[in-house]
Each structure stands twice: as C-alpha cells, then as structure tokens.
Amino acid sequence: MSGFNSIIGQEQPKRFLTILLQKGMIPNALLFTGSEGVGKKMAALSFAMAANCAGKHKSPQKSSGLNFEDEIFPTEPCGTCKNCRQFDSGSYPDFIRIDPEGQVTKIAQIRELRQLISMKPFGAGLRVIVLSKAHTLNQEASNALLKVLEEPPNRTILILITPRISDLLPTIVSRCQHIRFHPIPVKLLAAVLTQEHTMDHKEAEFIAAMANGSFSRALALKNTDWIFRRNWIIKEIENMDTSSVAVILAMAEKMGKNKDKESTQDLLEMIKTWYRDLMIAKYCPDKIINKDLMVTVRNVSQRYHQNTLLNRISAVQRAQKEIDANVNTRLVLENLFLTLAETPLDID
Numbered sequence: 001m002s003g004f005n006s007i008i009g010q011e012q013p014k015r016f017l018t019i020l021l022q023k024g025m026i027p028n029a030l031l032f033t034g035s036e037g038v039g040k041k042m043a044a045l046s047f048a049m050a051a052n053c054a055g056k057h058k059s060p061q062k063s064s065g066l067n068f069e070d071e072i073f074p075t076e077p078c079g080t081c082k083n084c085r086q087f088d089s090g091s092y093p094d095f096i097r098i099d100p101e102g103q104v105t106k107i108a109q110i111r112e113l114r115q116l117i118s119m120k121p122f123g124a125g126l127r128v129i130v131l132s133k134a135h136t137l138n139q140e141a142s143n144a145l146l147k148v149l150e151e152p153p154n155r156t157i158l159i160l161i162t163p164r165i166s167d168l169l170p171t172i173v174s175r176c177q178h179i180r181f182h183p184i185p186v187k188l189l190a191a192v193l194t195q196e197h198t199m200d201h202k203e204a205e206f207i208a209a210m211a212n213g214s215f216s217r218a219l220a221l222k223n224t225d226w227i228f229r230r231n232w233i234i235k236e237i238e239n240m241d242t243s244s245v246a247v248i249l250a251m252a253e254k255m256g257k258n259k260d261k262e263s264t265q266d267l268l269e270m271i272k273t274w275y276r277d278l279m280i281a282k283y284c285p286d287k288i289i290n291k292d293l294m295v296t297v298r299n300v301s302q303r304y305h306q307n308t309l310l311n312r313i314s315a316v317q318r319a320q321k322e323i324d325a326n327v328n329t330r331l332v333l334e335n336l337f338l339t340l341a342e343t344p345l346d347i348d
C-alpha cells in the first residue's frame with residue numbers, strides 16, 4: 001500500500017506536501033532531510049503518485065501554481081487507477097529514482113539525467129525524479145546537478161533525499177524547498193509494531209526504543225535474534241572490568257569484522273540503552289526499556305555511580321557518531337571498550 005496514509009507520523013511533512021498538491025503549487029525541487037527509515041522515500045513516492053493519479057482528479061480550478069496553473073491534484077492517490085497501479089509495480093515511466101552506484105552518485109548518472117529531462121515527460125502529468133541518497137553526490141556530480149536546478153525543466157520536480165542539510169552544497173540547498181522529517185516517536189512506533197506487525201507489547205516497546213525512531217530499522221531488528229545478542233553484549237560489557245586487555249581487543253576485533261554497519265550500531269544502541277536503564281532504575285523504574293531484565297537492572301544499578309554511567313553513555317554516543325562518519329570500526333570499538341573497562345566502578 002502506498003500513499004501518505006501509509007507513512008507513520010510525519011504529520012507536518014504530509015500536511016506541507018498535501019498543501020502543495022491542493023494548491024497546485026509544485027516547486028522545481030524539494031529537499032527531504034531526516035534519518036534513515038522515517039518515511040522520506042515513501043513520502044516522495046506518495047507525492048509523485050498523488051500528482052499523477054487519474055482516479056479522483058478534481059476539476060481544474062484557478063490556482064497560483066508554478067507549472068500547473070490550472071491544475072489541482074488529489075491529496076491521496078486512489079491506488080487503483082492505471083497510473084497508481086504502474087507506480088505500485090514500479091513501472092510508471094515518469095517516476096525516476098536515482099540510487100548511488102556503489103557508494104557514490106556519479107557525474108555520469110547526472111549527465112544521463114540531464115539528457116532525459118531535455119525531453120518531454122512520457123505522460124501528461126508531473127515527472128518526478130528522486131535522488132535517493134543525495135549525500136553521495138561527489139563534487140563533479142553536485143556541480144552538474146546544480147546546472148539542472150538552475151534551468152528547471154518543465155513539468156518536472158526533483159526530490160533530493162539526504163540525512164542532513166549540511167551534506168549538500170549550500171547552492172543546491174538554496175534552490176530547494178526544505179522539508180524536515182523527524183524520528184518517529186517511540187510510542188507511535190511501538191503501537192504500529194503491536195497492531196500491524198502482531199508483536200508482543202513489551203517486545204515492541206523495546207524494539208521501538210532501540211530503533212531510534214526509524215521504522216525500517218525496527219523491522220530489521222524484529223527479524224533478528226535480538227534478545228540473544230542483547231544478553232550476550234550486556235554480559236560482555238559487565239565483565240569487562242575484570243577482562244584482560246587482550247580479551248577486550250579480541251572482542252573489538254570480532255565485532256569490528258562485522259561488515260554491516262547497522263548491526264554494529266544496533267549493538268552499540270543496546271549498550272547505551274543498558275547504561276541508560278541502569279541510570280534511571282532508581283528514579284523512574286517505569287521508564288526502563290529492558291523491561292524483561294528489570295530485576296537485573298535494579299541489582300546491577302547499585303554498583304554504579306551516576307557519573308560513571310553518564311561518562312559511559314557519552315563514550316558510546318561518541319563511538320556511534322564515529323562509525324556513522326566511517327571511522328574504522330575496529331579502532332572505534334577498541335577505543336570504546338578500553339574506555340568502558342577503564343572507568344572505575346564507584347560503589348555507593
């Protein structure tokens with residue numbers, strides 16, 4: 001199912017996009033920012049579908065749109081007309097998604113795009129071009145894209161998707177209307193997992209908290225043996241102060257071999273959540289995320305001073321940022337684990 005209704009949360013971006021459709025004010029370029037898995041791609045697809053839906057197209061009215069002065073679009077695609085069905089099967093000819101080739105969106109891809117948009121769209125509607133990871137544009141490709149934005153083609157909109165606005169050249173950003181997508185609130189995400197993905201409520205709450213507001217991350221976690229992994233990592237870090245340096249380095253090496261960055265981030269998130277639970281155990285036990293480990297959390301929390309826990313949480317956050325920034329995973333983990341092992345335990 002596609003359409004704005006299938007996006008969890010994101011009320012402001014949805015409202016903004018539907019207003020553009022209602023008023024027929026289609027800008028030349030939109031920029032969607034926000035972390036992975038919060039609905040940006042689905043919003044781009046829903047927008048393109050609604051703009052091209054033939055099912056419940058309202059009669060033309062006067063509006064002040066840019067390229068569509070006499071058009072007014074439905075705000076939700078019908079899902080059943082020929083165009084919507086083509087969208088659903090990925091075959092609508094005027095919806096073009098550009099993904100990076102490997103790690104980079106290359107100049108050749110933008111040249112191809114320029115050639116394509118020099119021609120008229122296939123259909124009578126709006127051509128939508130989505131750059132799914134605009135932060136992977138290299139310098140040359142960025143400059144070429146800037147030329148596209150400077151001479152906007154008719155009946156075409158570009159949608160650039162990227163985590164942060166700072167990932168792009170300011171000259172590109174200034175030519176786009178910016179829409180910010182926020183992480184999905186934990187409660188909402190947990191409710192969706194419980195209702196639509198038949199998860200146990202406690203499990204859904206844990207996964208939602210762990211996923212940092214990302215729906216795709218939550219679904220990926222749901223399909224892993226996360227309880228086993230969480231229990232393993234907690235045991236390892238709680239024994240770290242008595243482990244030898246060699247053991248700690250070996251563990252960093254083992255985890256560092258993990259090619260999948262997401263999976264390492266999941267483990268770091270589990271460590272962070274564990275320390276967070278230890279920190280709040282005394283004051284707000286009802287807010288503990290590892291609810292199934294409530295008794296252990298309470299017992300272990302007695303061993304720590306609040307400052308130690310705060311320092312450890314900061315150390316994990318630092319490691320998460322470094323991994324995001326592509327610093328060598330093994331080095332980051334070695335550094336983190338040695339810090340966690342070094343920090344003295346303050347017994348109250």
Ligand SMILES: [Zn+2]
Binds near residue numbers: 052053
């Ligand atoms: Zn339709």
